[in-house]
Amino acid sequence: MNxxxxxxxxxxxxxxxxxxxxxxxxAIVLIVFWLLSGPFFDYSNTWQLVIxxxxxxxxxxxxxxxQNTQNRDxxxxxxxxxxxxxxxxxxxxxxxxxxxxxxxxxDFFRAHYENLATEAxxxxxxxxxxxxxxx
Numbered sequence: 001m002n003x004x005x006x007x008x009x010x011x012x013x014x015x016x017x018x019x020x021x022x023x024x025x026x027a028i029v030l031i032v033f034w035l036l037s038g039p040f041f042d043y044s045n046t047w048q049l050v051i052x053x054x055x056x057x058x059x060x061x062x063x064x065x066x067q068n069t070q071n072r073d074x075x076x077x078x079x080x081x082x083x084x085x086x087x088x089x090x091x092x093x094x095x096x097x098x099x100x101x102x103x104x105x106x107d108f109f110r111a112h113y114e115n116l117a118t119e120a121x122x123x124x125x126x127x128x129x130x131x132x133x134x135x
Contacts (some may be wrong), residue, residue: 011068018062 017023034051041047078099083128085091 007068008072011065014061014065031102034102 031051038047045112055126078097082096086093095109098109101109
């Protein structure tokens with residue numbers, strides 16, 4: 001198993017586990033246990049350092065897990081949208097893989113579609129929606 005496959009499996013598993021309600025409950029129980037242990041350690045600097053260090057490490061790791069999950073989900077959605085564009089008759093294939101274009105190019109497409117939306121709303125006039133329009 002190569003490192004990318006290992007990392008992908010690791011982040012998927014951690015993301016699934018961290019999103020469960022039982023994981024949240026366990027985190028709360030851990031914090032309550034830490035709070036209750038305070039008097040036994042005289043609320044020392046070491047006692048505080050334990051929770052600070054633990055939460056910092058967990059947060060640091062979770063940033064990478066969340067980013068990996070977001071990237072994977074976004075890429076999957078983009079591929080699905082690209083397939084819908086490709087398979088739809090009359091769709092503009094130039095919009096395929098749009099997220100890879102430069103900002104100026106994306107702005108051009110956005111402006112074009114904003115103009116189309118404005119024109120469509122103007123044609124509607126007093127009608128609230130064109131959903132039932134058979135045109």
